[in-house]
Amino acid sequence: MESELKELLQDRADEARIEPTIPAGVVRRARGRRRSNLALAALVSAAVVAGSVVGIRAVLDVDPPDRPGAVGGWPGIWPQDTRAEAEETQAEVLETITDAPPSCLPSENVDPGGLQPQCPTALWQLWAQEVATSYATDGLGWPTASATVDIEPDTAGPITVSLESCRVAFPTRVCRPQFRATVTLERLLRPDRFGLWFVTDADQTIRAQAAEKLVREFLNARRNGGPVAHLISGSAAEIYEKGEAGLSLYGGEDGSFVDSELVDRDPAGEDTLLFLVRLHRAGGNIVESLLVGPGANSAGDPAPVVILSVSRVEFQEIQDADEP
Amino acid sequence: MVEGGMIRVEERREVAQEEGRLAELYARHAPAAVRLAYLLTGDHALAQDLTQEAFVRLYGRFRDLRDPDAFPAYLRATVVNLVRSHFRRRQVERAYLRRERAAPDPPEVEVGRRHEMWEALQALPVRQRAAIVLRYYEDLTEAETADVLRCPVGTVKSLVSRGVQRLREELRS
Numbered sequence: 001m002e003s004e005l006k007e008l009l010q011d012r013a014d015e016a017r018i019e020p021t022i023p024a025g026v027v028r029r030a031r032g033r034r035r036s037n038l039a040l041a042a043l044v045s046a047a048v049v050a051g052s053v054v055g056i057r058a059v060l061d062v063d064p065p066d067r068p069g070a071v072g073g074w075p076g077i078w079p080q081d082t083r084a085e086a087e088e089t090q091a092e093v094l095e096t097i098t099d100a101p102p103s104c105l106p107s108e109n110v111d112p113g114g115l116q117p118q119c120p121t122a123l124w125q126l127w128a129q130e131v132a133t134s135y136a137t138d139g140l141g142w143p144t145a146s147a148t149v150d151i152e153p154d155t156a157g158p159i160t161v162s163l164e165s166c167r168v169a170f171p172t173r174v175c176r177p178q179f180r181a182t183v184t185l186e187r188l189l190r191p192d193r194f195g196l197w198f199v200t201d202a203d204q205t206i207r208a209q210a211a212e213k214l215v216r217e218f219l220n221a222r223r224n225g226g227p228v229a230h231l232i233s234g235s236a237a238e239i240y241e242k243g244e245a246g247l248s249l250y251g252g253e254d255g256s257f258v259d260s261e262l263v264d265r266d267p268a269g270e271d272t273l274l275f276l277v278r279l280h281r282a283g284g285n286i287v288e289s290l291l292v293g294p295g296a297n298s299a300g301d302p303a304p305v306v307i308l309s310v311s312r313v314e315f316q317e318i319q320d321a322d323e324p
Numbered sequence: 325m326v327e328g329g330m331i332r333v334e335e336r337r338e339v340a341q342e343e344g345r346l347a348e349l350y351a352r353h354a355p356a357a358v359r360l361a362y363l364l365t366g367d368h369a370l371a372q373d374l375t376q377e378a379f380v381r382l383y384g385r386f387r388d389l390r391d392p393d394a395f396p397a398y399l400r401a402t403v404v405n406l407v408r409s410h411f412r413r414r415q416v417e418r419a420y421l422r423r424e425r426a427a428p429d430p431p432e433v434e435v436g437r438r439h440e441m442w443e444a445l446q447a448l449p450v451r452q453r454a455a456i457v458l459r460y461y462e463d464l465t466e467a468e469t470a471d472v473l474r475c476p477v478g479t480v481k482s483l484v485s486r487g488v489q490r491l492r493e494e495l496r497s
Contacts, residue, residue: 001492009461021347144450
């Protein structure tokens with residue numbers, strides 16, 4: 001498969017051609033971009049020289065501006081959910097800014113889509129679009145996410161961003177929306193282009209991290225012979241009790257589980273995730289598929305995330321990527 | 325006055341030198357960049373547009389480039405990022421899909437498994453596709469791929485593994 005893929009890529013790549021002479025239009029656009037970069041650099045330099053002490057203090061000042069409604073609690077829910085953590089990150093970013101080229105900072109002349117690859121990665125949170133899409137992929141566990149954010153560089157928000165995950169149907173390539181969410185973003189610490197964006201509200205409550213934590217706790221408990229009733233739903237508990245498809249909470253006759261690993265994670269529905277886990281025991285490994293989402297645990301208590309259902313996966317185990 | 329004129333002459337000479345260097349770099353590296361962009365987008369015209377845009381963005385930063393040998397890596401990262409940005413933009417994506425539907429495939433019809441594999445590759449999420457192309461076409465290591473995609477090495481492994489797995493499944497079905 002891998003060699004076939006390599007050969008295909010090589011052949012297809014050979015089909016792509018471009019004239020080796022640079023088009024005049026590209027040179028013109030490059031000149032224009034260079035001019036605007038220089039103008040921006042001059043502006044930034046002038047600002048720094050004019051107010052070296054006051055300016056730097058202002059840039060490094062992370063004292064929160066007065067925000068109605070923010071008193072007494074931190075309204076951010078992602079990526080930092082405490083003020084202390086957010087302020088620490090903001091301070092780090094402000095230090096990084098002083099050495100970063102102007103093109104790495106949000107401005108009228110910079111692509112609002114996100115951080116360019118040559119820029120320090122620490123600056124990603126200065127872009128609303130990056131924060132929104134990262135929330136979808138890292139927070140909600142979507143495979144991909146798209147969002148269009150068209151705002152002025154000094155906008156402080158709150159702004160509402162619609163996120164969409166698109167699954168391209170095979171073979172038509174028509175993009176069908178898979179998941180949708182709406183998030184509210186706000187620059188909570190600085191109301192200008194140097195301020196980090198935070199997610200302050202979202203219409204999807206499940207977090208991939210919370211679900212993953214639950215699954216790890218579940219696996220640990222099974223290895224150590226600990227209680228799991230608070231982690232799984234009544235129906236999942238029943239499946240284990242009946243031993244359907246050879247499923248067992250603690251390993252059964254084939255020996256106790258000695259090790260476990262989380263193999264994969266995929267969104268299953270609007271608020272559920274599917275985890276693939278592998279458990280090791282003397283009598284042979286077992287791969288399980290766990291559906292995680294909001295529900296009641298086997299004691300009947302509602303929980304934001306719980307293992308709703310389980311099934312055994314009996315096809316071949318997923319292999320790591322082969323070396324090309 | 326004369327001094328000011330001298331400065332302007334110097335500036336013009338510097339700009340001319342930079343543009344000469346841009347043309348040279350374009351002649352040398354644009355073909356490789358357009359091949360990469362084409363594998364990532366499956367669209368010739370779009371690949372050319374993104375390649376040209378990458379050069380526009382990199383122009384003016386040449387003097388900051390301490391190691392001229394680093395230019396291809398710099399260009400590669402910019403192309404990948406532009407492709408990702410492109411697919412992130414819904415409006416542009418829709419226009420692309422409209423154009424895809426309007427423009428039929430080239431007349432030479434490639435049938436069978438290879439065609440299916442190409443179609444399946446183009447249907448992968450852009451990050452999986454980028455990881456596969458960087459690993460299998462550009463022959464980058466996992467660490468180098470992680471660097472281009474700005475993600476941990478473990479994520480690269482997962483992207484490639486899941487991408488290849490999905491290709492296998494598509495071909496099986």
